[in-house]
Amino acid sequence: MKKVIVRGKASGRVLKSKMPINFLGAVDKKLGRVLDKNHDLYGKSLKGFILVFPHGIGSSVGAYTIYSLKSNGVAPAAMICTKADLTVATGCALADIPMVVVSEDEFESVKGAGANVEGEGEDEVITLDTDKLKIITSTNNSTVS
Numbered sequence: 001m002k003k004v005i006v007r008g009k010a011s012g013r014v015l016k017s018k019m020p021i022n023f024l025g026a027v028d029k030k031l032g033r034v035l036d037k038n039h040d041l042y043g044k045s046l047k048g049f050i051l052v053f054p055h056g057i058g059s060s061v062g063a064y065t066i067y068s069l070k071s072n073g074v075a076p077a078a079m080i081c082t083k084a085d086l087t088v089a090t091g092c093a094l095a096d097i098p099m100v101v102v103s104e105d106e107f108e109s110v111k112g113a114g115a116n117v118e119g120e121g122e123d124e125v126i127t128l129d130t131d132k133l134k135i136i137t138s139t140n141n142s143t144v145s
Helices: 060-070 085-096 104-109
Strands: 003-006 009-015 051-052 078-081 098-103 124-131 134-135
Touching: 003 085, 060 085, 078 085, 078 124, 085 098
Parallel strands: 009 051, 051 078, 078 098
Antiparallel strands: 003 098, 009 124, 124 134
């Protein structure tokens, strides 16, 4: 783990995308589903997942969307990115959603449900503990520090 952006602990199944996410335009803040038909997570719910994606894109108002996801009970449990953009970092801070930045190699090593991994690791569960600076995967008990 390269950097902790928002401290916290979370555990959940992995939902992974290799595409950036525009939270303002692509995510329904009431239902927590990806609405962008061009996104590889189209139609998927973010609720309760450890959301693994490169970074956010689009308007800074997307931070409010992340906060709304949390307020509506449909937010991801945590977010793991390769780059900390201002929108996602601010949204996670406002919503108290743990967020960490990982290296490209660490990002590639995470398996999970999503269009880019075609069913690989669908049951992989991650436990994220920023106090211990660890990400633990339950399918292979590996640790990313």
